Amino acid sequence: MKHFFSTHERRAVSQVCALLLMGALGSAQAQTAPPANETAMVRLIRGLIQSGTLAKDVGDALLAQAQTEAMAAQQAQQAQRAPVAAAAAGSATAASALQLQPGDVRVPYISQTVRDQIRDEVKGQVMAQAQAEGWAAPNETPDWTKRLRLEGDVRARYESRSYSGDNNNIQTDWASINSGSGYDLNPNTNLALPPLLNTREDRRNLFRARARLGVVADISERTEAGIRLASGGDNGPVSTTQTLGGGLAKKDVWLDQMYLSYKVVPEVKLVAGRFGNPFMSTDLLYSADLNFDGIAARFERTLANKDMTVFGSLGLIPLEYSSDNAPSRSQDKQSSHNKWLLGAQVGLDWKLDPKNRLRGAVAYYDFHNTEGRLSDSCALYAGADGCSTDWSRPAFMQKGNTLMLLRNIALDPLNPANTPQPQYVGQASKFQLLDLNLQWQTQVAGNGLRLDGNYIRNTAYDAAEMFARANGGIVNNFSGTGGTGIDDFRSGGNAYMLQATYGRPAPVARGDWNLLAGYKRIEPDSMPDGFNDPTFHLGGTNARGYYLGGSYAIDRNTWVSGRWVATKEVYGPPLSIDVLQIELNTRF
Known part of the structure; x- marks a missing residue:
């Protein structure tokens, strides 16, 4: 060759x-x-x-x-x-003494x-x-490789979930109803119960895992691009943890992040695409695994004395776009109905002295156009392809929010008693959140102590407005006496969290450790139930309880951790859930 x-x-x-x-x-x-x-x-x-x-x-x-x-x-x-051979022959004798020998x-x-x-x-x-x-x-790498950074983490988890035997065993799985063709409320045409959540049978010895791998490219001093892949059992936004088993089937990989960022000036950075949380927050409101779509601007500037840093964020986050082809079997299509999260935050990071640091922020989040809407009259019995407000059901939900029926279903005049009534549900409350965060770091007995506090108030919470919007169609969060009027309604618009962490909050070197304890109370309509921590009360709102945990680094960037979470309902039928998690983590 x-x-x-x-x-x-x-x-x-x-x-x-x-x-x-x-x-x-x-x-x-x-x-x-x-x-x-x-x-x-x-x-x-x-x-x-x-x-x-x-x-x-x-x-x-x-x-x-x-x-x-x-x-x-x-x-x-x-x-x-x-x-020249002949000419050379004449001089051969004279030059024989100097000529090279063979x-x-x-x-x-x-x-x-x-x-x-x-x-x-x-x-x-x-x-x-x-x-x-x-x-x-040979020892030099091309210039483009110097501008790429790999980052990621892997976690293996053992988990057990314990339910009280006194729990109410009729907890409707509304998310399942919304993802299907609706639930028929007419007992003459449907005798089956709706999908129900498990509330009494323990789930022991679950082995679960999470893996994330990202590549960040420093295009220039101002421009950066990033892509990250992650595991996950479904496309829900709040968790990238995958439950193992499933007959040893291969596990799914999702596109978890994809973004571009540009530094307009040293103090201001724009980011667009799908990116990490741009706001200072806790998992009371936003899960640690939650990423945001859209565009955000971040501002950070250190003041003249260098002990104070002012920071802030603005975000325009699309939550959901209505379908271009709805109703799919109709010549007349619906107009656009899009849902947004508009967020703004400003904060201060203040280094009081070498041992004390205070960080706080105030934010306002407007979840625009996310509340449920009662539809126009729709004659499903006559072949209507859906109802006019089917788009207003949440794209993703966990549990806890007050819900309302969305469809105003017309009855068949020839057989009204036997007209099927398949229903969807939407959030009865609007959500306009005031979010206050405060964090204090200090030293106690030679180790770090961090105290975190988070308070959230839904300024749009109004029970009377919710009942008026639903027109009698509220379906949950009642006292349990059988009444369904506003006097029997139990909800609220406040949430708070307190947490203490002693030791090093994020273990890095071998021997680093921490202990933590905290308490949360989340009233049903204090926030949308689709975006917060999926472990506390197994996700959502209408939950209160405490949690204890700790971590110990067994190697560089490798640590074991454990957490015990004990929760119950704030209002309504009893629902007590305890969760134990033991994990081995590493990052690179």
Whole structure:
């Protein structure tokens, strides 16, 4: 098989050979001639191959090229010698004493100074060409690889979930209803119960795992791009944890992040795409695994005394776009109904002294157009393809929010008692949140102590407005006496969290540790139930309880951790859930 060299490879090898030949010429004035069909260059290449200086495939290719060139040169010399052969014969006798004998080679003398100068010039040319073309630095990596950063983490978890035997066992799985074709409320046409959540049977010895791998590219000093893949049992936004098992089937991988960021000025950065949480917050409101779609701006500036930093964020986050083709089997399509999260936050990071630091922020989040809407009258019995407000059901929900029926279903005048009434549900409350965060870091007995507090108030919470919007269609969050009026309604618009962490909050070096304890109370309509921590009360709102935990680093960036979470309902039928998690984590 032929070996083809690029131009710079042939040039480099030739120049190296020249250097080696110069050294060889300087070591002797004359030596035994090679065979008639073999030049000095051919012998030199053979010697380099035998000594291991040249790789065999490279040497063989050079050897073939040198032999070809030698044969061509011999033929040219023979053609040039023919015309002068007669003239040369006349002087043969006179020059016989000086003429080379067979087997001798004439080698001109080159001084050491000249040899050194030629070697340095050739070496300089080779190195300059190598640096310019980037092919002769074996320990140097291409420039584009220096601008890429890999980051990721892997977690293995053991989990058990315990339910009280006194729990109410009629907890409707509204998310399942909304993801299907609706639940028929007419007992004359449907005798089956709706999908129900498990509330009494423990789930022990669950093995679960999470893996995330991201690549960040520093395009320039101002521009950055990132892509991250993550595991996950479904496409829900609040968790990338995958439950193992499933017959040893392969696990899913999702596109978890994809973003571009641009630093407008040193203090302001814009980010667009799908990116990490741009706001200072806790998992009371936003799960630690939650990412945001859309565009956000971040501001951060250190004040003149260098002990205070002002920061802030603005976000325009699309939550859901209505379908372009709804209703799918109708010539008349619905207008656009899009849902948004508009967020704004400002905060201060204040270094009080070497041992004390205070960080706080106030934020306002407007979940625009997310509340449920009662539809126009829709004659499903006559073949209508859905109802006008089916779009207002949440794209993702956990549990806890007050819900309302969305469809105003017309009855078949020929058979009203047996008209099916498949229903969807939507959030009865609007959500406009005031979010206050405060964090204090200090030292106690030589170790760090961090106290976190988070308070949230839904300023749009209004029970009377919710009942008016639903027109009698509220379906949950009642006292349990059987009444469904506003006097029997139990909800609220406040939530708060308190947490203490002693030790190092994020273990890094071997031997780092921490202990933590906290308490949360989340009233049913204090926030949308679809975005917060999926472990506390197994996600959602209408929950209160405490949690205890700790971590210990067994190696660099590798730690074990455990957490016990005990929760129950704030209002309504009893629902007590305890969760134990033991984890092995690593990051890179």
